[in-house]
Amino acid sequence: MINEDIIINAKERVDSFSELLLSDLKSSRPDEVHEKAHAYPISVPEIWSNEDESFLKFDFEIDKPLRLYIHIPWCKKKCIFCFYESDKCIPSEEVVNSYFQKIEKELNLYLSKFGKNKFFAETLYLGGGTPSILSPKQTEKLFNIIHNKIDFISTSTLITETSPGTITDEKIKAFKGSGINRISIGIQSFQDHILEKCGRDHNSQEAIEAYRIVRKNEIPEINFDLMLALPDQSLEDFAETVKTTLELKPSSISFLDLRVAQGSFLHKLGYYYPSWKEDITMRAIYQELLGTNKDYIRTRPHYYLLPGEARGRSTRVPCLDSREGNGFQIGIGVTSYGHLGNNQYVNHKNPDYSILIENGKLPINYGLKLKTEDITAMKAIRAIVDYSLVPNAEDVLLQYPYLIKYLRNNNLIDEKLELTEDGCLFGEEITYLFYPEYVKNKIYKNELSQINFG
Numbered sequence: 001m002i003n004e005d006i007i008i009n010a011k012e013r014v015d016s017f018s019e020l021l022l023s024d025l026k027s028s029r030p031d032e033v034h035e036k037a038h039a040y041p042i043s044v045p046e047i048w049s050n051e052d053e054s055f056l057k058f059d060f061e062i063d064k065p066l067r068l069y070i071h072i073p074w075c076k077k078k079c080i081f082c083f084y085e086s087d088k089c090i091p092s093e094e095v096v097n098s099y100f101q102k103i104e105k106e107l108n109l110y111l112s113k114f115g116k117n118k119f120f121a122e123t124l125y126l127g128g129g130t131p132s133i134l135s136p137k138q139t140e141k142l143f144n145i146i147h148n149k150i151d152f153i154s155t156s157t158l159i160t161e162t163s164p165g166t167i168t169d170e171k172i173k174a175f176k177g178s179g180i181n182r183i184s185i186g187i188q189s190f191q192d193h194i195l196e197k198c199g200r201d202h203n204s205q206e207a208i209e210a211y212r213i214v215r216k217n218e219i220p221e222i223n224f225d226l227m228l229a230l231p232d233q234s235l236e237d238f239a240e241t242v243k244t245t246l247e248l249k250p251s252s253i254s255f256l257d258l259r260v261a262q263g264s265f266l267h268k269l270g271y272y273y274p275s276w277k278e279d280i281t282m283r284a285i286y287q288e289l290l291g292t293n294k295d296y297i298r299t300r301p302h303y304y305l306l307p308g309e310a311r312g313r314s315t316r317v318p319c320l321d322s323r324e325g326n327g328f329q330i331g332i333g334v335t336s337y338g339h340l341g342n343n344q345y346v347n348h349k350n351p352d353y354s355i356l357i358e359n360g361k362l363p364i365n366y367g368l369k370l371k372t373e374d375i376t377a378m379k380a381i382r383a384i385v386d387y388s389l390v391p392n393a394e395d396v397l398l399q400y401p402y403l404i405k406y407l408r409n410n411n412l413i414d415e416k417l418e419l420t421e422d423g424c425l426f427g428e429e430i431t432y433l434f435y436p437e438y439v440k441n442k443i444y445k446n447e448l449s450q451i452n453f454g
């Protein structure tokens with residue numbers, strides 16, 4: 001059982017912040033959030049457009065190894081909280097083959113746009129949906145297509161997302177044989193009553209069994225996704241989940257606050273949803289449990305890893321790279337995100353995705369030409385969540401003098417401009433404060449949401 005002191009301490013810590021600070025930070029989170037705040041500008045659908053197609057012109061060189069994202073759009077069950085594009089089914093052989101053919105055609109379209117026979121890549125991220133729904137044979141087929149078109153550099157990370165209810169020994173062997181060296185398991189919670197309410201494809205025992213299968217196959221990096229503020233999740237439930245996770249010792253742990261999709265029916269189901277303050281208290285609980293555990297280190301506010309076993313988090317969103325120059329992520333498959341040059345884009349869903357591919361056209365739905373203020377915000381946000389990775393992070397952050405003063409005065413960043421322990425507690429909320437003014441004017445419905453830093 002969990003030590004009650006952990007929960008009492010976490011509550012007292014959150015209560016020790018001034019009401020004004022809590023109210024400021026709470027109001028920085030827009031009512032509707034879809035992607036994590038640090039995934040700016042993917043996190044702001046309001047600024048994307050399909051009117052100007054200039055983002056379809058690729059008149060630049062790809063001068064770095066690519067990051068490749070491929071979307072697998074099927075799940076065994078559909079979770080009540082999920083807004084990712086997927087059909088609830090075990091897809092037939094015919095459906096899978098037809099989708100793979102489209103993936104191949106889409107890769108070919110990019111190769112011919114850039115006048116190449118093959119790309120070099122430094123990461124592959126298979127996301128979904130649930131890539132582990134594929135049979136071992138289907139996985140091999142998919143990787144034949146990928147390896148025919150892509151050469152991976154020797155230090156590449158090849159990642160796949162998985163759900164516990166679809167993991168088998170044969171499937172993990174097929175992933176490993178295809179070059180996958182990091183597997184992320186969607187654990188979410190170890191409480192059966194929560195997993196059932198969320199409509200997950202597994203119970204807690206099956207999740208532990210799935211983890212053992214992945215471990216037994218010696219996959220170098222194994223990540224757990226754990227969610228906070230799920231329906232009917234108590235502070236005790238969450239603390240128990242973290243405790244079980246620490247006993248199992250995955251290579252890394254990603255904590256994800258429940259985000260509510262536009263048009264979601266989540267809140268109509270009559271379950272209790274933890275308040276924002278309870279969500280913050282859950283963050284205080286994981287900070288306490290991970291902080292006293294000497295094995296893990298924190299590399300982002302919501303991400304911990306075992307040094308020596310895991311590298312930094314690789315992610316499906318394209319905009320987290322702070323390096324200068326052209327973006328270099330290609331997103332393949334329905335609803336995938338890409339970032340090429342100064343353009344970010346999102347693919348269509350079906351049927352438009354399939355129709356455009358069949359007509360030899362890139363299946364891009366929305367795009368965004370990044371403005372200078374977007375790029376500055378992206379760098380500042382990256383500097384805030386991952387200070388060590390941004391060249392000249394200090395120069396970038398000092399472009400926000402009032403905000404930096406506000407964060408310093410409230411002890412949320414230190415003299416090196418890095419998030420303090422308290423700052424990490426509010427990492428998501430602080431990130432919104434760096435959004436450009438034109439974006440804030442769109443996402444906040446009233447001026448009370450705008451903090452006065454003056």
Ligand SMILES: C[S@@+](CC[C@H](N)C(=O)[O-])C[C@H]1O[C@@H](n2cnc3c(N)ncnc32)[C@H](O)[C@@H]1O
Pocket residue numbers: 075081082083084127128129130161162163164185186187188225226227256257258259260261
């Ligand atoms: C697209 S899923 C892929 C993994 C796999 N399908 C699974 O769920 O086990 C990736 C992660 O997104 C997270 N996720 C899904 N819906 C979310 C939401 N509404 N808010 C926050 N995180 C969410 C879950 O933690 C999940 O593990």
Ligand code: SF4
Pocket residue numbers: 074075076077078079082083084086128129130163186
């Ligand atoms: S299994 Fe994963 S992708 Fe599928 S609905 Fe659930 S959270 Fe979404």
